[in-house]
Amino acid sequence: MYSYIARRLAFGALTVIGVSIMVFVVMRILPGDPLVAIFGPEGMTKLTAEQRANYMRELGLSDPLWVQYLRWVKDIIRGNFGQSFFRSESVADMILRRGPLTAEIALISVVLSWLVGIPVAIVSALKPNTVADSVARFASILFIAVPGFWVGMLIVLALLFWFGYRAPMAGVGFFTDPLGNLQLVIGPAIVLGLGQAAYIARMGRSSLLEVIREDYVRTARAKGLNGRLVIALHALPNALLPVITLSGVLLGLVLAGSIPVERAFGTPGLGYSMFQAVSERDVFVMQNLVFIYSVVFVMLNILVDLTIAFLDPRIRLR
């Protein structure tokens, strides 16, 4: 187990380095000119050569690329992640202020996806090809196809239309104002949670159907164990392993999905900052946020892998 953890962590560190290089390549080298990204192709033509050179020097963009990269790495290690080009806020402050809200949304949505997805999967798998199963399968196909941010817009619209209600716009922490905080996060969490639940229900169904046919399940039945206990003790724990892995992959869906969904709800979370950075063409904020999101994604997946290894000796010993 320890060697597995060590290997997985070392591998994760390698991935983080690779990710940082890739982010740097995409954000700094691909356009050839971050000024184009900041000012837009039209604004660029209005700048004089002198202004351009000035901006480049001020932003530290006229140094060799590897110097720029190392400077960025140093910023990351120091933990301040550079400054926004348009706002007087460092990216680190932004993350501390807005990150908790998005983390909360992600956490609630994952819990919700399990609470909804697993029971649906069990009903579907135990009574395949019944009405309940068909309804569940259609619902999951539908929820995979519907863009989450659009569902979010519909919810906001419906609440406004019928109840004249709108979630507060100001960000409040859970501990200062639990009720206000809940109003902020519950909408995005439900939308993202149901989106994941659809995948979980589908995967859980097929995984459970497979496990039910295994010998050990038949043995458990044959020795006279009651049907519910067979499912709860023998089938479900084994069927859930692939679902845990899937849940880790789906975290990508939550992290990325929270950007348009937060925009739809107007939630002042980190996803909304990402939207602002993109619409303001704020290359530096974007570069750091993309990096942070990917690192979080990588680390959570390592956590999922370790959980799986902890639960399943077959993987641990390989």
Add this chain to the structure above:
Amino acid sequence: MTATVTTVVAAPPSRLRLLGRGLRTLFRRAPLSAFWGIVAALIVAMAVAAPVIAPYPPLKSDFRAMQKPPSEAHWFGTDQIGRDTLSRVMYGAQSSLTVALGAVLFGTTVGALWGLACGYFGGRFDMASQRVIEFLQSFPDLILAMAIAMALGGGMATVIVAIAITRIPFGGRVIRSVVLSLKEMQYVEAARGIGASHTRMMLRHILPQCVAPYLILATTHLGVAIIIEASLGFLGVGIPPPTPTWGNMLADSLNSGLVPPWWLVVYPGVAITITVLAFNLLGDGIRDLLDPRLRGSV
């Protein structure tokens, strides 16, 4: 199976006949997928015929009918500057489908060729490639697409490239594993035995077997590509306005004061949902038809 045997004996049927037979099998074995296939075809037809069937030009403002709810003259209503929503939804299909098809074809093809090379040559090249693919997969799809689209600056080509890059790992992984198992096949070994060159073995013996997984991959990723395109448009890094895309229309609807008019929100979203649903279910049908073993894995 018997059908294929008879075709071997008889004269080889034309491609059109083969396509017809494939379609008939699809209808018989998977009527639901076939139905959604027709829906997908209708959406494609709507996109292509948009200039003919759209009641108004998509960019023309009518200042006497600004932000009007659905009516006889404007079935889906009009937006803040009096553009007809129905026409914009129809034209929106053009951009959405062009981007999705372009991105998936480009991304899956690059990924497939890369996977072919990885699986075939193996060794250090494969090792390095797998690492790069893992790095690519460490980004959530939409975030990578956002970053690339933003870095390259707006435009349709940019959006296609941005989404295509997020599709590369999938093509690479699947085709690589297919090639790895094909490499052990006896007919490939036989080809090597009689001294076939690397190019010949890859192109004549291995590539044709990759066509089915390639098609399955491409159709199953169309839906995802459409959703990413819409999200990019919604976030303002997609095809820049005033070009009508479904994502742009949804983003525009938020700019009309505190309460967005419902018709500006509902119709583009319904268009996205139906299109994605159609392509996903068609993809499922094609996958079951071409390769039932891949159920759940692609």
